[in-house]
Amino acid sequence: xxxxxxxxxxxxxxxxxxxxxxxxxxxxxxxxxxxxxxxxxxxxxxxxxxxxxxxxxxxxxxxxxxxxxxxxxxxxxxxxxxxxxxxxxxxxxxxxxxxxxxxxxxxxxxxxxxxxxxxxxxxxxxxxxxxxxxxxxxxxxxxxxxxxxxxxxxxxxxxxxxxxxxxxxxxxxxxxxxxxxxxxxxxxxxxxxxxxxxx
Numbered sequence: 192x193x194x195x196x197x198x199x200x201x202x203x204x205x206x207x208x209x210x211x212x213x214x215x216x217x218x219x220x221x222x223x224x225x226x227x228x229x230x231x232x233x234x235x236x237x238x239x240x241x242x243x244x245x246x247x248x249x250x251x252x253x254x255x256x257x258x259x260x261x262x263x264x265x266x267x268x269x270x271x272x273x274x275x276x277x278x279x280x281x282x283x284x285x286x287x288x289x290x291x292x293x294x295x296x297x298x299x300x301x302x303x304x305x306x307x308x309x310x311x312x313x314x315x316x317x318x319x320x321x322x323x324x325x326x327x328x329x330x331x332x333x334x335x336x337x338x339x340x341x342x343x344x345x346x347x348x349x350x351x352x353x354x355x356x357x358x359x360x361x362x363x364x365x366x367x368x369x370x371x372x373x374x375x376x377x378x379x380x381x382x383x384x385x386x387x388x389x390x
Contacts, residue, residue, distance in 0.1 A: 247307045252299045257283050258291030258337050259329075260316070261299070263306060274316040275329045276309050277345040277357060279380045280338040286378070287371040291337040294370075298331065299323050309348070333360040336370020339379055 250265035258280025263271045280295075281288040305322040312318050321328035332338035340357045349357070364372055371377045378386075 247305065249303055249305055251303050252301060255292055255296040255300050257281075257288065258295050258332060261295070261321075263304065265306075271306070272316045273306065273321070274312055274314075274318045275332065275338075276318045276320050277341050277349050277353070278329050278332055278338040279341040280332060281371060281380050282383055285380065285383050286374060287337075290370070291332070294335055294337045295328070295332060299328060304328065330357060330360055333357055334364060334369070336364040336368075336372045341381075343381070 248265050250263035250271065252261050253264050253270075254262040256262070259275040259278050261273050261275070263273055265271060280291040283289055283292055299321065302323055306317070307320040307322075308317045309320065310318040329338075333340055340361045342358075345354055345357065364370065
């Protein structure tokens, strides 16, 4: 347990009060401070590494590849490929795939959106929440029956409040038979991809 005065000295050092370079901040924090930060991130459904990788910016949507993947050019001109976090939309060669892409395109193509990156996937894409006109774009895809809640990933990483909202949105979309749920035997995209790999 750190005494209050010692902890204040550590925090002062980490915040640059003593002229230490910002790049060295983390190494001067005691392990207990790192642990507290990491456990706080874990409580909200994020790993410490994911929390450190998080960033936010604004940009213009320049391309919509499918119902959960877009390209964005940020306000500094940098280009980003984005995978919408915690949803999985039908592939474009799958039933309702084109409709899902067209819905997303009609909603955000050419518009400025707010991006909150939560991770980077195995293909180097930023995994992110998008907001347009104050609304959660990812959630909107689920509400419209244009995507599934990607539960296998979300249950490990998504904030509990967001997880509940996304799960409820899918349940309501199913109940009202919105979008892809008009087809009773709709195939989840992860299952569709698995079937394609086996052929």
